[in-house]
Amino acid sequence: MEHTGSPPLVPDQRHFGAYQYEIYLGGLSGQVPPITTDLSALAEIARDRMEPTAYGYVAGGAGTGATMRANRAAFDRWRIVPRMLRDVTVRDLSRTVLGTRMPAPVLLAPVGVLSVVHPEGELAVARAAASLGLPLVHSTVASYPMEEVAQAAGDAPRWYQLYWPRDREVAVSFLERAERAGYEALVVTLDTFLLAWRTRDLDQAYLPFLQRVGLANYLADPAFRAGLAKPAEEDPAAAVAHWAAMFADPSKTWEDLPFLREHWDGPILLKGILHPDDARRAVDAGMDGVIVSNHGGRQVDGSIAALDALPGVAAAVDGRAAILFDSGIRTGADVVKALALGADAVLVGRPYVYGLALGGEEGVRHVLRCLLAELDLTLALSGHTTPDQLTPDALVHA
Ligand SMILES: Cc1cc2nc3c(=O)[nH]c(=O)nc-3n(C[C@H](O)[C@H](O)[C@H](O)COP(=O)(O)O)c2cc1C
Ligand SMILES: CCCCCCC(=O)C(=O)O
Numbered sequence: 001m002e003h004t005g006s007p008p009l010v011p012d013q014r015h016f017g018a019y020q021y022e023i024y025l026g027g028l029s030g031q032v033p034p035i036t037t038d039l040s041a042l043a044e045i046a047r048d049r050m051e052p053t054a055y056g057y058v059a060g061g062a063g064t065g066a067t068m069r070a071n072r073a074a075f076d077r078w079r080i081v082p083r084m085l086r087d088v089t090v091r092d093l094s095r096t097v098l099g100t101r102m103p104a105p106v107l108l109a110p111v112g113v114l115s116v117v118h119p120e121g122e123l124a125v126a127r128a129a130a131s132l133g134l135p136l137v138h139s140t141v142a143s144y145p146m147e148e149v150a151q152a153a154g155d156a157p158r159w160y161q162l163y164w165p166r167d168r169e170v171a172v173s174f175l176e177r178a179e180r181a182g183y184e185a186l187v188v189t190l191d192t193f194l195l196a197w198r199t200r201d202l203d204q205a206y207l208p209f210l211q212r213v214g215l216a217n218y219l220a221d222p223a224f225r226a227g228l229a230k231p232a233e234e235d236p237a238a239a240v241a242h243w244a245a246m247f248a249d250p251s252k253t254w255e256d257l258p259f260l261r262e263h264w265d266g267p268i269l270l271k272g273i274l275h276p277d278d279a280r281r282a283v284d285a286g287m288d289g290v291i292v293s294n295h296g297g298r299q300v301d302g303s304i305a306a307l308d309a310l311p312g313v314a315a316a317v318d319g320r321a322a323i324l325f326d327s328g329i330r331t332g333a334d335v336v337k338a339l340a341l342g343a344d345a346v347l348v349g350r351p352y353v354y355g356l357a358l359g360g361e362e363g364v365r366h367v368l369r370c371l372l373a374e375l376d377l378t379l380a381l382s383g384h385t386t387p388d389q390l391t392p393d394a395l396v397h398a
Contacts, residue, residue, distance in 0.1 A: 015091055016104065016372035017380070035358050037370050040330045042354035050357050053206040054116040058353050060200035063301025071297055071328030074305035078337045079398045083383030091385045093376060097345045098267035098288055098322050100157045100184055103133045104372050105345035105387050106335065108352055109326050110161035110187065110271075112141030113214035117357045123152045125356060128364035130156035132372070137161050137187050137347065140174065141214035150181040159185040161271070163192065166249040168259075173223035175263045186264045187291065191272030193248040196299045210240060218243050257285045269324065272299075274309040276316035279323075289322030289344075296327050296349050307338065311392070314342025332374025336382065340390040 012018055023033055036045060047055050061068035093104040108129050114121035121143045129136045135157035138146050150158060160183035165171050175186070201207060208214055218224040219232050219239065227246070232239035260268050269289035270282045282290050292310050294303045306327035317323055325338045326347035338346045348371060355367030384390060 015376050016093065016369070017376040019369045019373040020377065033366065035355065035363055035366050039351045039367060039370055039374075042351055042358070042367070046354040046357050050117065053204050054357070056200035056204055057113075057116065057206060057208065058350060058357075060198050061297035061301070062196040062198060062299050064199075065297065066301050067294055067299075067303045067305070068297030068328075070303070070305040071294065071307065072330070074307035075328055075330075075334050075337060077398050078307070078341070078395045080333060080336060080340075080378070080382050080394060081396055082381060083394075086383040086385075088380040088383065088385050091376060091380055093372070093379070093387060095345060095387055097324070098185055098269070100135055100159070102135055102157065102345065104375060105339060105343075106134055106368075106371065106375070107159070107324070107345060107347045108134060108136040108368075109347035109349035110137040110139035110142075110189070111349060111353055112139040113143050113208045114353065114356060115143035116208050116213055117353055118360055120360060121356075122149045124361035125352065125364050126150075126152035126156075126158075128352075128355075128361045128368065130154050131365060132368055133157075134368060135159055135184075138178075138183065139163075140217055141209070143213055143216055145216050145220040146178055146183065147181050147220075150183070158183050159187055161187040161189055163248055164188060164252060166246040167223070167227065169223040170218070170221060170227070170246065171259075172263050173221050174217070177221070179265070185267040185269060185288075186260065187269045187271050188260060189271045189295075190252075191293070191295050191299050193250045193252065197301070198298065209243070212236060212240060215240070215243055254281055254285060257287070261286060267322075269322065273313060274304055274306070276312040279313040279316040283317055283321045287321060289324060290317065291324040291326065291347065292343070293326045293347075307341065310338065310341045310343060329371075332371055332376070332378045335371070335375045336378050336390060337395060339387050340392055340394040342392075 043059055095102055095105040123144055126136055126149045130153045133156055137159045138149050139161050140163040160178035228239055228242055267288035269291055270287050271291035272293055273279050273290040279290050292306055292313050294306045310325055314323055322344045323342055324345050325343035326349055329346050329348050330351060335346050352364050352367050355363035
């Protein structure tokens with residue numbers, strides 16, 4: 001049908017769902033989205049366009065991949081029960097989590113070594129997230145130093161993820177640098193003190209860190225450099241060996257947590273919590289939040305699906321700390337389910353990495369806008385206007 005006069009559908013720019021109309025209206029001038037709007041299909045498209053080693057690293061999980069599959073299966077078992085006639089004209093997805101205001105309860109998960117996917121790596125991701133006001137969580141093993149990523153993020157909120165190094169001086173230095181660079185909250189990842197048995201990477205004999213990708217934050221660090229016998233430029237292999245020796249410390253226990261509080265003034269969240277007792281312990285130890293996560297199925301093959309762990313953790317925490325969730329979020333409907341089961345916000349991981357691989361900064365922005373649009377539309381179509389209205393009653397277990 002030929003289009004004349006004003007557009008048939010007028011987008012409501014107040015809502016993230018307006019992206020839907022932007023895409024349809026683009027069609028009038030022959031434009032289609034650069035990347036699919038079905039975020040669950042991204043991995044398959046990316047597989048054909050990415051370097052096999054980089055794709056294997058991103059897409060892969062631990063062992064047989066059972067945990068990755070379980071993460072998705074858990075989402076499929078919960079169904080949303082839409083409610084009708086509730087006036088959902090005006091919607092507000094914004095939320096404040098541990099002092100950070102976000103336009104929707106969505107953060108970008110910490111993902112390391114992004115330059116294996118795209119040369120602009122975390123810088124492109126930071127620009128895309130900032131353009132939407134979404135907070136990012138900067139990984140310790142990012143391919144760009146935290147100061148450069150902070151600059152790319154500008155005024156947008158940012159959190160810092162720590163891989164807690166064995167070397168105390170380096171840990172303190174990381175935390176001081178993060179605070180100076182304006183990172184507002186600290187995420188301490190507990191589930192990756194050893195690299196799991198990752199068969200895709202093993203089969204390709206590929207580990208980016210051995211090529212010094214992901215070491216930018218260490219090589220830029222005065223405390224790390226002080227521990228090297230020779231400058232990294234002169235002896236790169238020794239620098240990698242030094243990094244591998246101090247990257248993490250499997251002997252850490254709950255008794256070590258006060259160190260974090262001593263050196264970090266802002267909120268602290270523990271990432272990788274799956275057991276209600278661990279959640280309770282985190283709260284008792286004065287932590288401000290937990291992130292229910294199985295690291296996207298990359299660490300323990302056969303682990304509980306992260307979504308299946310969420311209700312138990314929510315009950316244990318009982319409103320005493322913030323609960324964030326990741327591992328398996330692919331669509332706006334997934335976000336609705338996680339919020340209904342007790343998450344204050346979710347982190348999106350692999351989907352934005354595929355967006356980066358397929359379209360750089362613009363690709364990341366497109367993926368995030370699709371997720372937010374679908375979240376907005378799913379929320380409205382199921383009869384809600386704010387994330388606060390989502391409770392377990394919004395779902396049934398199929
Ligand atoms: C390629 C890749 C690298 C990752 N790097 C980190 C990291 O540096 N620090 C961290 O805490 N989590 C890291 N994660 C885990 C994510 O933060 C998040 O828990 C996971 O991606 C969620 O699973 P999903 O992407 O399947 O939704 C990484 C995940 C991927 C896929
Ligand atoms: C010894 C390297 C640990 C992996 C760090 C990156 C990550 O979290 C992931 O690949 O997953």
